[in-house]
Amino acid sequence: MSVSPPIAAKGPGPFSRFEFVVAGRYLRARRKEKFASVIAVLTLLGVVLGVATLIVVMSVMNGFRTELLGKILGLNGHFVVQTTADGFDGYDDVVTRLEGVEGVRYAIPYVEGQALASGNASATGVVVRGISEASLAKLELLRQGAVLGGWDQWDGSLGVAIGQRLSERLGVSLGDQITIINPNGTPTPFGMTPAELSLPVNVIFNIGMPEYDSFYVYLPMQEAQAYFRLFEDKLKPGVQMPGVMATDEEIDAAYERAYKVSGVEVFVTDPDNIAGMRSKLEAALDGEFAITDWQQRNATFFSALQVERVVMFVILSLIILVAAFNIIASLVMLVKDKGPDIAVLRTMGATRGSILRIFSMTGFAIGLSGTLLGLILGVVFAINVEAIRATVSNVLNISIFPPELFLMAGLPSRVDPGEVTVVVLLSLGLTFLATLYPAWRAARLDSIEGLNQ
Incomplete structure (x- = not known):
């Protein structure tokens, strides 16, 4: 009677415990793999900065809109009745x-x-x-x-x-x-x-x-x-x-x-x-009487503000996209380096699906960690952005976001849970998609070809 190989031990969900162990080993670089480790760290930082920047900028722009709208409508009516x-x-x-x-x-x-x-x-x-x-x-x-x-x-x-x-x-x-x-x-x-x-x-x-x-x-x-x-x-x-x-x-x-x-x-x-x-x-x-509403009176201003929010979201999303490409590059390098390991795993009975899941988990772990760290950093920074602005202005003795130009006595910020959720899902989606091609390439690697590397 043949004994089931250890790679068949099941873990939580569709992944086996073996796949988690191997993916974890690939995330911990050994001494001769320091360059790959540096690439992974830089990729992680790219995701962190992309998510955090997007959350902070969108929160500040939400704060500007809310503050301006509140003060403009706090003095001027929502409707004006005239003749x-x-x-x-x-x-x-x-x-x-x-x-x-x-x-x-x-x-x-x-x-x-x-x-x-x-x-x-x-x-x-x-x-x-x-x-x-x-x-x-x-x-x-x-x-x-x-x-x-x-x-x-x-x-x-x-x-x-x-x-x-x-x-x-x-x-x-x-x-x-x-x-x-x-x-x-x-x-x-x-x-x-x-x-x-x-x-x-x-x-x-x-x-x-x-x-x-x-x-x-x-x-x-x-x-x-x-x-x-x-x-x-x-x-x-x-x-x-x-x-x-x-x-x-x-x-x-x-x-x-x-x-x-x-x-x-x-x-x-x-x-x-x-x-x-x-x-x-x-x-x-x-x-x-003639009736005009606040949207008509401020149509140009608030339309420009809305367009700016959309443009900033698209531009800053490119930071996450660049980080996703870095994940592709780092995983391709990892697959190239781990060719013999993949061949050994295949000869021991690992299926192509197992290899696919191992490298998908390796790349997605970088995206997930970067997204969570970026979420924490972005939310903390967005909540305390005015205190940070005041501190930097006092230390450097310069005026950051002068009220004469920005129509505000301070730098407002309002964290929108819906927008934060969109940013997190966007980051997770891009980083997951970035793992598919390298993982597919690893799963398609021929055992003989891998042993000859």
Whole structure:
């Protein structure tokens, strides 16, 4: 009776214990095989760096998108309701109708215009926005961003709120006066007289986005309406129009002033459900207003950001692809070196399938180890990327990712489990495919040819 060779001892799954042992021996290089060992180590490092780099870059880009989207939509509504005319009145009714729509968190009327702001040091163009105290209470990002002063009694404050970067540029601090000049002021027989307004700085805020901290000036709502002349004197209901000989008191008693707003911003619970919410808002407004959403207003910016994410993913995936080619090269060298061993194994009864699995496990072990190490390194680095950036900047005394260019006070990062899973599966798939050709070549090696090497 013949005795089964030791190579038939079974291990877990479809692999035998013998195959695991041989594959493990091939991964541990002996003294005369140091060169092959160096190649294997470099291949392992290639997989580690490829996986880690891809996870870190995708996490940082996710952080940028999330941070930008959160701050942009934290100050600007998901929808903006406007008219084609220069503002509209009756906005309280519009706000009530909008806030009655299911899925709407709140609606905020606002006044907005451009002007020239001057301080003690310089002058610069700014965006002047009027907002009420009731609306301000809903904007947590702006309300909590005050670093000097406060928003208490904002409606009657007769002051302005400016960003910290703008205050540094103008050379003003809390309590200093700034002058706002609007070229579209009061019409006169000699032309348009610019509107000029000097007010003290009551609030200095820092939102963390240079775009807002450098260019926005906030005014109380009624002050902004008067400054941009967003009002209309209408005859009171049931009152006869005053005659030509009417006194000023009679004219004032006959008319009432209707203030206007530039638009109403709508904040919804699900910013991604643009199509569904748009139809609800249009139905509530009966088509009287033009509605634009945040995707339309920021289409170019976020489309470019999405394209950049895809391109970076493809480019960085090439690092893993190069590492996979290194696995092919190292396994081909291993097969060439182990030709006599393969011949001996074949004469002892090892099947071609066993040889195929041995070399597949040898290469895949490198890919699996590199992927797991890259996963750990990438996730740890991505979670602590801002601390690492700050440390490197302090040690080297240079500015890495300056906020003036990247619109961020820090380097954000958000690890997406779904994207991390895709990176891991991509790495495992490429490294596994890289083992097939060398393993197939080893399985096809003829015993006589192997012994003659």
